[in-house]
Amino acid sequence: MAALAFSHEGDSSLSAPTHVRINDCNLHVATVNGSGSQTANATLLRAIFQMGVPVSGKNLFPSNIAGLPTWFTIRVNERGHLARTRTNDVLVAMNPETAADDIAAMGPGTVTVVNAGIPLPELPSDRTVHVVPCGKLVEPIVPDAKLRKLVVNMIYVGVVAHLLGIDAEEIDRALGSQLGRKQKALELNRAAVNAGLEYAREHLPPAPVRIERRSLTDGKILIEGNTAAALGALFGGVTFVSWYPITPSSSLAEALQGYLERYRRDPQTGEATYAILQAEDEIAAIGMVLGASWAGARAMTATSGPGFSLMTEFIGYAYYAEIPAVIWDIQRIGPSTGLPTRTSQGDLLSAAFSSHGDTKHVLLFPASVEDCYQYGMQAFDLAERLQTPVLVMSDLDLGMNVSMAEPFAYPEEPWDRGKVLTDEELDRVKTFERYRDVDGDGIPYRTIPGQRHPAAAYFTRGSGHDEQARYTESSETYARVMDRLARKHETARRLAPGPVIDRAPHAAVGLLSFGSTAWAMDEARERLREDGLETSHLLLRAYPFHPDVRAFLASCERVYVVEQNRDAQMAALLRMDMPDLAPRIRSVLHYDGLPIDARSIVERVLHGEREEVVAR
Amino acid sequence: MAALAFSHEGDSSLSAPTHVRINDCNLHVATVNGSGSQTANATLLRAIFQMGVPVSGKNLFPSNIAGLPTWFTIRVNERGHLARTRTNDVLVAMNPETAADDIAAMGPGTVTVVNAGIPLPELPSDRTVHVVPCGKLVEPIVPDAKLRKLVVNMIYVGVVAHLLGIDAEEIDRALGSQLGRKQKALELNRAAVNAGLEYAREHLPPAPVRIERRSLTDGKILIEGNTAAALGALFGGVTFVSWYPITPSSSLAEALQGYLERYRRDPQTGEATYAILQAEDEIAAIGMVLGASWAGARAMTATSGPGFSLMTEFIGYAYYAEIPAVIWDIQRIGPSTGLPTRTSQGDLLSAAFSSHGDTKHVLLFPASVEDCYQYGMQAFDLAERLQTPVLVMSDLDLGMNVSMAEPFAYPEEPWDRGKVLTDEELDRVKTFERYRDVDGDGIPYRTIPGQRHPAAAYFTRGSGHDEQARYTESSETYARVMDRLARKHETARRLAPGPVIDRAPHAAVGLLSFGSTAWAMDEARERLREDGLETSHLLLRAYPFHPDVRAFLASCERVYVVEQNRDAQMAALLRMDMPDLAPRIRSVLHYDGLPIDARSIVERVLHGEREEVVAR
Amino acid sequence: MSTPANKTPSAAPAANRVGLTLADYKGARSTLCPGCGHDAITNSIINAAFELGLEPHRLAKLSGIGCSSKTPAYFMRRSFAFNAVHGRMPSIATGVHIANRDLQLLGISGDGDTASIGIGQFTHLIRRNVPVVYLIENNGVYGLTKGQFSATADFGTKAKVGRTNELMPIDLCALAIELGCGFVARSFSGDPKQLRPLLKAALAHRGTSVVDILSPCVTFNNHEGSTKSYDHVKEHDAPLHDVTFIPPHEPITADYEPGEVRQVTLFDGSRVTLKKLEADYDPHDGMAAMVTLRRAREAGTFVTGLLYVNAQKPAFDREVGMVEAPLASLPLDRVRPPRRVLEEIMEAHRSGAAPR
């Protein structure tokens, strides 16, 4: 790659780079939290999307309302590799506090746009740096100093559009769809974009990475996982939501509240076919869900780490008393408060065994925004069919960042509310025993409070109970009920979504991913293939594990379980479940709060394989 | 064994049984809760103990204050096998509600004493049943009807003393030491015992199981695990206790409160060198412990399942902020309220991974009342040395039932308060960084709030922090701190008590037990040996596992992990930790709330071994 | 309130207006200690429910953990019941009500369950004004765990085994009034004549109604020196008035001197008459109620009766704005928006003009 000279205000070399990469680059924008850079970044992202080129955006934000550093990364990749990558091609450095580090992290051949006034570090000559006087450019456009702060970021939108070759028209359209209703804001922002664009055209050479029109995003949508989950719940027929605010789950509840308000409240009467309550804490949130679900609502809550920990006692209750409940855990980095705005898959073990005593829970692992939508519905069906809590283990990366997807399909099936006996059915079946395993699958039948039938009523409790829901301290009965619950957990293996397997014909090595880890897998496998390592892949979608998971493990000599936590938590669950296959399980772990990238996977798998050779 | 005829009031055959078993029997007493049978049962237990014969007593009581059935089992075994057994030799049936079942459970050759008026079921002729008119016998002794109810149980004490050959003198002495200060009660009870004794001498033949004097209990004590734990805390220098009542942990806190009041409060000034608070719930209890411990107290709490679940969030905090804390979990049967007065080892997984995020905790497994005493002290040392919560996983069986033990040894060592820097030391070391791994063992240094040194203060938080305890969202720093915490967990392997191993020279099969499960192991191994199976044994005392545990597993072809839960929770922890050895781990599970017995172990190990042969 | 089924009253004298007998309102045999105050309350509940003619299937029994919280098993066996975890019944009640607003909720709690571990949820229940009759069977101790003090134990009261309580009690009635509760009463398990009409009135109220019932624990808190023993409570019980409950549409039968009674009309049209004993007491005056409670506390007496009522308090349902039909009963087509809604939303996400 050609070494480019430093360019300062007005003296950039305008010659085009000698080697140009098309539709494959990473743009990194460093700004100050609360400075209104979201609109700028979203405009760039959307414009690229509208050019038909696959794109993803990741927001790296602080646990702060305003003033601390924040970053936004846009990855463009026409082959659809949209996970995070560790290196950036273009940097926009708007934050004086982090600029030195941000710039220092840029490698050879990269381009940096830096706001004028930010001191520049000494740099090797193969990094291009463009100093752009953003403030000066925006001044004539926005006379009001306070407002100016919010518009100044649009300057770099124009600059980047020029550098990468993003269509000005698409920028304009993207801006329009975002600010459509605010005419004045739209005009100011437009003017600022143009000022940036013009400045760049005049002073700066295009970057060695460029974007060209394709038609790979036709008909597609851009959406965040939490919004998708909210949509799933909406179409899944949710009737009750209780929640307590906590990042990164709040946006799920808030999106859902918005949709419900709009689509499930009669505009004439004002009557709603749902209720959503902000509880006083997460103990109350899950308590309300259990009460509502017991009484027949489709009830859910969404939370994250600390809130999830607080739900522990009630989750154990729901397991034992067999009450359906849908709990979205949008995982963030723990332990404790941890890094509340960083992503993680660190809650697996505490979720799987949440609460004292012999409990094991059903977990789902959405790996895409489509999954969020689908599980938004299916989690209800599953919880009601199994009469147990279903924990949907999403994470910040999936929940709060936008992804591309095919538009979601309208559900063609009705809901499945599981084994509920109506009064008419009670008349037919004659005897009703709340906790009897009538069908041999461990799942009993239930009635709904308020049913008039004299046999319908039963007593729900977290203490020892027999098949007829009566209090008992009998050892045999206790053990019998626990055995049935274990049987029900076995049934869950087949009711929950099975894995998605891509087996390479002669591969000895398997990779196993789940949740947002999956995003980097295609890319990682491609690179491994380039390095001569064919791999099979299993995308895990639920715990307890489907029998196909076992078959996959059995068919590989080694399986690398890729996960975003320190303690190899998924590997632990697999080892527990399949001790005979435990020795073939390896781990690829990533736990710094940043989304995992393909290179990390490739490096660690190759390292593991080298060790394997040495060991043999 | 000789078949004995039915004996009814006044017409028992007085001939001695033909075959007599000495100092090896099980006495089972069925009464009504709250009817004052504790004194009667304790008198029998203690009298046998005073005869020098090893004995244990297990109370099977309902979650109820008065009126529901309760049972007490006394096992006598001069070889020291004192775990529960499933069959009884002598039954005292005082509870009409359960008598039919109680009697039906008695096998051939057994003796039943039944209170007159209780309807008798049809029985095979090889069971002896003595109907004793307890009410009639006590009437002349206690004119007051209300009081009589409490004394009537003493009749069966006399009857049993005769049947088993317990010295009347020892009965009297046992009664005296229990009721010593209540002269009137003592006399009434004494009279009732004598009435029973005389009646029995006159009407009933001795039982085929007998007790004979030995000197195997000389100098020994009888004590409950919870009392022993309280003593440990007392001598370990506890300064703060907070708790919230919950069975079966309340007796630990209450015993400790009694001891502290007596031995740690100045009788002159009334000033106490401790504080004990009844919190408003378990969240507050653990919060107070963390606050106190942070500020330099030796702080502990005791709880059980539901309370433990409520502590989840704070336990994760303590892990990450590195605050010492001692938490006794006196396990009972879950999930949820479960069977609150039944024993279990079902909290292992939820304890080991308590709270969201990458957390793993240090667990101790007391297997005897001595351990309870020792860990009562050591848990503080360990928590302070490791600066982390230490969870002592006792259970109802160990905590609330009396065991025989050698008198506890006075601690010869001072306490170990870990890496605390005084002001003088701060002067010397110059820099103090709260979370720096100075020694390479993952354990940092701490100071105590209130220290005057200007460098002493630091900021404790559950959010991301660097070595200097400053807030950070840096990915690298986060990962570095987490790696150090993992290193600290490795250090814990060697600081926590190692296993006790009894290796049989050529045994292919190992048994692994922990906690109260250990009680049945000697007996089980002996019986297995009789059945031709030599076994090695490892008594596990802590998690994370000591390297010797790995070595043991590696040295056996198969290891049966014996535990009192449904989900093979200890086996799961072992499999996670040693995946390469996972295939050799088998499980013996027992989870009906009753303490495990040797026969159950033997049967399941033999069953496993037969399957092994078939599989090969 | 449940609307009564219009059955012709049966000939048998023992049937109530919905055709059920007293036996139909009973439950399993109690396993509490003989003489426990809680059993007396159970009895009052059975009678009140029978006399009101409640339909069992329209009532749900909710509780936490404790001897008190076990009692739902001992009455109204034909009603659904939810015996929750310790101190968290209010959140269950909130969820149940939202799922099925036709259910009448009867919550049973203890002083430990409410004032110690449960005070947070109790507070927020009242704040939301969730329609539930919330009974506290208040004995000042944790019965089930064998007699430790709870947060309602009076300052200076003695435990069975020596210890003296050094903390001030939480007065759940005063707290409820301060928090804006629309129905607050205090009574005594040993005074069914007062308790029954209060229970009926509580059941007729539309929002949260709190009834704090002194209920001696005969096993752990009935000794001398205890301020919650039978003898002590009887002696220090200071009823504010004689309470009579009159169902809607029924005339007042007793004759009262003018000025001798106050009448309180409840949401469903039923009335409570309060016959004055010493002074006249106006249960509509919250501030006066607080003063009365404070004075009684200082004097060491228990004022019992209808302490405070505000039948006009806006109902919880208003805030939530739910449809009339129970949410639990809505069919799929009422809760799954039509295809065009999804298409509209997808289009917005395609074009970037996502609504919200």
Next chain:
Amino acid sequence: MSTPANKTPSAAPAANRVGLTLADYKGARSTLCPGCGHDAITNSIINAAFELGLEPHRLAKLSGIGCSSKTPAYFMRRSFAFNAVHGRMPSIATGVHIANRDLQLLGISGDGDTASIGIGQFTHLIRRNVPVVYLIENNGVYGLTKGQFSATADFGTKAKVGRTNELMPIDLCALAIELGCGFVARSFSGDPKQLRPLLKAALAHRGTSVVDILSPCVTFNNHEGSTKSYDHVKEHDAPLHDVTFIPPHEPITADYEPGEVRQVTLFDGSRVTLKKLEADYDPHDGMAAMVTLRRAREAGTFVTGLLYVNAQKPAFDREVGMVEAPLASLPLDRVRPPRRVLEEIMEAHRSGAAPR
């Protein structure tokens, strides 16, 4: 109260009685939004602590989670601090006090942290009268999670994005008084002249002192229609009196007309003078305080000032009965009973006459 170290006052004018400058009471740079009310409170704390001459090492800063709970990082960097989990700071405070009764505790919380998730621990903290200055930086919203209503949001107040609050607020001051708190004040972040002396007085009190400080969230709750915006609070602030704090042994310097001021003496001998504004207000009368608060609530105003004080309230330490020396500092030989005690206990377990 901490006893001052007897240093000779340094020559530099900026040093206080313990020889520290204002800078010594500062902390890290705030990362809150510019203009946040919480920063103003931080400033008042820094000044109050400096003027009182507190020794940093004798004070511990405690907090929960929220923007407000972050602020301990922004003052008194030389003090130890414990930033706990959400809503549970009171239990931490209780433990810290027990371990080291020499430490003065300053707890910082938010309205969400206290009134929503934390109301249970708040209640029990007050009930135990644990000596801690408990500040609520009250903005009626959850700042850190971006503007949802908290349990102190006023009825009818509007959120930034449309929604109206339909629930009644919890009045933390009224609640504290009902629960028997011995020091209750309300103030406004924007009124340091009132806030500073109140903070000093709170620090001089011996039990739990609650100071509820209206502290506008400029980012999420400072718009029109919000009852917790700067403008609204300023307009509806109804100070009861002008507050002056006088340290122990210092004479009152200002001249007052007779009857113009009330003087309140605190536990450590310091005094607060309250100069009457409209009517005379007696902060020793709890019932009157409740009435005043209720009226203000109805009128939609915020009464600020020293609402209630009872300097005689028995201290928490009495109940616990701890030695004078901090428990944390006791050497082994004071906390490990001698050998003969173990022997005595062992003997009892040998013979069966176990004491207890």
